[in-house]
Amino acid sequence: MADKTDGILDRVGKVQQPQLADFFSEIVSGSPPDTSKWYLVEDNDASVTVNVWTDETIQLLNVAGTGAADNAIARTTNLIVFGKKHKNPEDETTEVELTVRFLIKCADNTGEYAVGLASAISVPTADQYDSGTIHAAGLHCDNDTVRTVTDDGTTLEATDVSAQVTQAAYHLIKIVLTSTDTKFYIDGTLRATHSTRVPLGSFFFMNATKNTNGVTTSLKMPFVIIDSKY
Numbered sequence: 685m686a687d688k689t690d691g692i693l694d695r696v697g698k699v700q701q702p703q704l705a706d707f708f709s710e711i712v713s714g715s716p717p718d719t720s721k722w723y724l725v726e727d728n729d730a731s732v733t734v735n736v737w738t739d740e741t742i743q744l745l746n747v748a749g750t751g752a753a754d755n756a757i758a759r760t761t762n763l764i765v766f767g768k769k770h771k772n773p774e775d776e777t778t779e780v781e782l783t784v785r786f787l788i789k790c791a792d793n794t795g796e797y798a799v800g801l802a803s804a805i806s807v808p809t810a811d812q813y814d815s816g817t818i819h820a821a822g823l824h825c826d827n828d829t830v831r832t833v834t835d836d837g838t839t840l841e842a843t844d845v846s847a848q849v850t851q852a853a854y855h856l857i858k859i860v861l862t863s864t865d866t867k868f869y870i871d872g873t874l875r876a877t878h879s880t881r882v883p884l885g886s887f888f889f890m891n892a893t894k895n896t897n898g899v900t901t902s903l904k905m906p907f908v909i910i911d912s913k914y
Contacts (some may be wrong), residue, residue, distance in 0.1 A: 717744060722758045723888075725809075730756035730893070743906040748795065748810075748893040750900055755809045759890035763804055764910060782861040784889065786908040788823075793851040795901030796826045799891040800859060801883065803837070810894035810901075816840035819883035821859055821866050823849065827897050832868040836881040843868070843876035854906075 729749025800822015
């Protein structure tokens, strides 16, 4: 969904774009996400639900189960296509830019989660997101270490942002992807620029949790905004 303003939030959790609600599901606390918008994987006790805050803000709640093999994945059903160049009638050399914004909170960073763009060929579980074998751009957290990651399908590039993405607090993440680099902004500040490994192709937006290090990971995401431009 296109972002029409730089002022995304007027306060934490309050979205200035009411139409974003349609990207999730019905406004019913604890309801399953709309499967026309989200494809779900819920292994064993893992679950993905939609909840409503007191201010009527919708959030996607992704919770890994209680067993080590429990995965919860929610990814968009619609593809996001990204390439090195798009033909612009005014300037054929202009490169496309893809921007993804989302708000997240993890209850305990000792667990494991991944959130961001992932290759449409193979949407990973949380523990596969930093494997260096898929096209991806996003955040990966495992055992109190949070990293920005980009992957061109062969090798991973990562930056530790654990000090900026703390547990039990909401953080606004912005990822700006071009054909030459990927920039990661956390709460309005540029924290990492990756230029060695640039993912390309078709993506899904996804978030995933896994029961790792004995922690049932709970990840909340009130909104996601996806915008592309020449």
